Structure formats: C-alpha cells, structure tokens
Amino acid sequence: MTKPLISVEALAKRYPKRGGGETTVFEDIWLPIHPGEFVCLIGHSGCGKTTILNVLAGLDRPTDGAVIVDGREISGPSLDRAVIFQGHSLLPWMTALENVAFAVSSRHPEWSREKVREHCRFYLNLVHLSGAEDKKPSELSGGMKQRVGIARALAIEPKMLLMDEPFSALDALTRGSLQDEVRRICTETRQTVFMITHDIDEAMLLADRIVLMTNGPQAKIAEVVENTLPPDRRPATMHKHPNYYPLRNHLLDFLVTRSKTFAQDIAGKPYDPRKVPVVRPVPAEALAAV
Numbered sequence: 372m373t374k375p376l377i378s379v380e381a382l383a384k385r386y387p388k389r390g391g392g393e394t395t396v397f398e399d400i401w402l403p404i405h406p407g408e409f410v411c412l413i414g415h416s417g418c419g420k421t422t423i424l425n426v427l428a429g430l431d432r433p434t435d436g437a438v439i440v441d442g443r444e445i446s447g448p449s450l451d452r453a454v455i456f457q458g459h460s461l462l463p464w465m466t467a468l469e470n471v472a473f474a475v476s477s478r479h480p481e482w483s484r485e486k487v488r489e490h491c492r493f494y495l496n497l498v499h500l501s502g503a504e505d506k507k508p509s510e511l512s513g514g515m516k517q518r519v520g521i522a523r524a525l526a527i528e529p530k531m532l533l534m535d536e537p538f539s540a541l542d543a544l545t546r547g548s549l550q551d552e553v554r555r556i557c558t559e560t561r562q563t564v565f566m567i568t569h570d571i572d573e574a575m576l577l578a579d580r581i582v583l584m585t586n587g588p589q590a591k592i593a594e595v596v597e598n599t600l601p602p603d604r605r606p607a608t609m610h611k612h613p614n615y616y617p618l619r620n621h622l623l624d625f626l627v628t629r630s631k632t633f634a635q636d637i638a639g640k641p642y643d644p645r646k647v648p649v650v651r652p653v654p655a656e657a658l659a660a661v
C-alpha cells in the first residue's frame with residue numbers, strides 16, 4: 372500500500388456544555404487517505420462530518436488528535452487542499468472566468484494574465500461551461516454555479532479535493548450529470564478526494580471506499596466499505612450489476628439501524644478505532660462460490 376497522502380489521527384471534537392461539562396461530538400477518528408483515492412464519508416446529520424472536513428481543510432481545529440500531511444500536522448488552510456462547499460460560494464461581482472482566475476492567480480502569482488485566463492478556460496471547458504465564461508453568478512443556474520465552484524477547485528490543481536455535499540442543492544437531473552462529470556474528471560486526473568454525502572447512490576457511483584460514521588454524540592467510524600461495483604460504473608446502468616443491491620442494502624442497513632445501535636453492538640467486544648472492519652459487499656451466491 373502506498374504512503375497516505377493525508378492521515379487523520381485520533382481526531383476528536385468536544386464542546387463545552389451549557390451548565391458545565393462537555394459534549395464529545397466525535398472521538399478517536401483514524402483515517403488514512405491514499406493518493407488517487409476517492410473516499411466518501413456517510414453518517415447522519417450532526418455526527419460531525421462537516422467538522423472533520425473543516426479540520427482537513429485547516430478551517431477548524433480539533434480538540435484532540437491531528438491531521439498529518441507529509442509528516443507534518445496541518446495548521447491552517449492551504450491551496451493544496453481545495454474545498455467545494457454545499458453552496459457555490461462564488462464572488463457575485465465577478466464573472467465565472469474571473470471567479471476561477473482569482474483562485475488561479477493566488478496559486479500562481481507569477482503567471483501572466485493571458486496564461487491564467489487560458490488555464491481557467493481549460494477547466495471551465497472541462498465542466499462544460501465554455502459559453503458561460505463571461506456571465507456573473509446571478510446569470511447562472513444553480514447547477515452552473517456549482518460547476519464554476521468545481522472548476523475553481525480543480526483549476527488550482529490541489530493535492531486533495533474536499534467536498535461537503537456538493538450536489539445536494541441541485542435537482543436530480545443536474546445532479547446526475549454533474550456526478551458523472553466529477554467522476555470522469557477525478558478518475559482521469561487521479562485526483563484524491565474526500566467527500567461528504569447523505570446520498571447512498573452518489574457514494575456508490577463516486578467512491579472507492581465509503582466510510583461509515585455512527586450517530587453522535589461520541590460518533591465513531593464503524594467500518595469502511597469497499598466499493599464492489601466495477602470502475603466503469605455509470606449512473607444509468609450501475610443498478611444492473613449483481614453487486615449493486617448487496618452494496619446498497621449494506622449501506623442502507625447501516626444508516627437505518629446500525630449507525631444508532633453501534634455503541635451497544637460493540638459493548639464488550641474488541642473495537643480498535645485504528646483498524647475498523649473493512650467490508651466488501653457481494654451477493655450471497657458469490658460468497659458461497661468462494
């Protein structure tokens with residue numbers, strides 16, 4: 372196995388409780404992310420997913436533990452880790468191209484204006500926005516704005532892309548086509564990605580590994596699920612694969628039941644947060660044939 376690009380080690384977040392004491396949102400989170408991997412984090416609302424992503428981005432500090440990159444603890448934001456938020460977070464007075472160019476010029480202050488613009492055009496084209504370069508965010512649809520956000524994040528060519536439910540505000544059709552594009556781009560460029568989602572199908576389409584987080588407080592990583600669908604999976608056809616339902620049912624069962632009962636389930640049993648179980652859901656017949 373290659374060396375992790377980024378390593379989450381013993382991460383915990385606690386807040387003081389009103390009236391004394393403290394609440395532990397999550398604790399003992401360990402997660403290595405390897406170069407070129409697409410990792411999705413799934414868990415119920417409030418378990419601490421955004422907090423973990425913000426710590427990875429350097430926008431928040433953990434109470435305990437650390438995120439290690441290149442052997443060093445991260446101490447703040449970096450252009451090596453680009454974030455795509457749920458909302459598009461574009462600057463409203465700038466055009467699509469200028470929004471991307473603003474980020475690219477911060478990354479490459481030595482580049483000429485024309486070189487920056489050419490670089491931006493390449494990434495806007497990649498997300499199929501070539502005709503909309505000179506439009507301001509108010510003139511773009513929700514899906515187009517989110518595409519500009521994606522182009523901006525990709526254009527700085529980060530070592531790691533961090534996405535917090537990037538498609539959740541979009542209608543189903545736009546979401547489907549954008550997910551397909553993001554998968555194509557990330558696969559082609561071997562982009563390392565950490566993404567949060569509530570959507571099981573989205574995780575199954577995009578992720579190589581799906582990390583399951585239990586409900587808070589004291590949320591933990593229960594297990595890591597390997598995606599058993601083939602690498603050439605597409606949104607319109609992946610449900611026909613024999614591994615689709617075993618994988619989907621496993622994830623759904625976790626969200627519906629095991630995310631709540633995990634603490635009781637492991638009581639008295641060994642649980643090592645550094646080595647959580649890795650599961651590969653396949654049809655029962657396939658298991659029987661082994």
Ligand SMILES: Nc1ncnc2c1ncn2[C@@H]1O[C@H](COP(=O)(O)OP(=O)(O)OP(=O)(O)O)[C@@H](O)[C@H]1O
Nearest residue numbers: 386387396414415416417418419420421422423587
């Ligand atoms: N300043 C604060 N004081 C106390 N608790 C806080 C504070 N900020 C966040 N929290 C708690 O931390 C927990 C984790 O929040 P976070 O936004 O990371 O959850 P999430 O898993 O991303 O949820 P969602 O799926 O709804 O986006 C929440 O339960 C929230 O109530």
Ligand SMILES: [Mg+2]
Nearest residue numbers: 420421422535
């Ligand atoms: Mg969140």
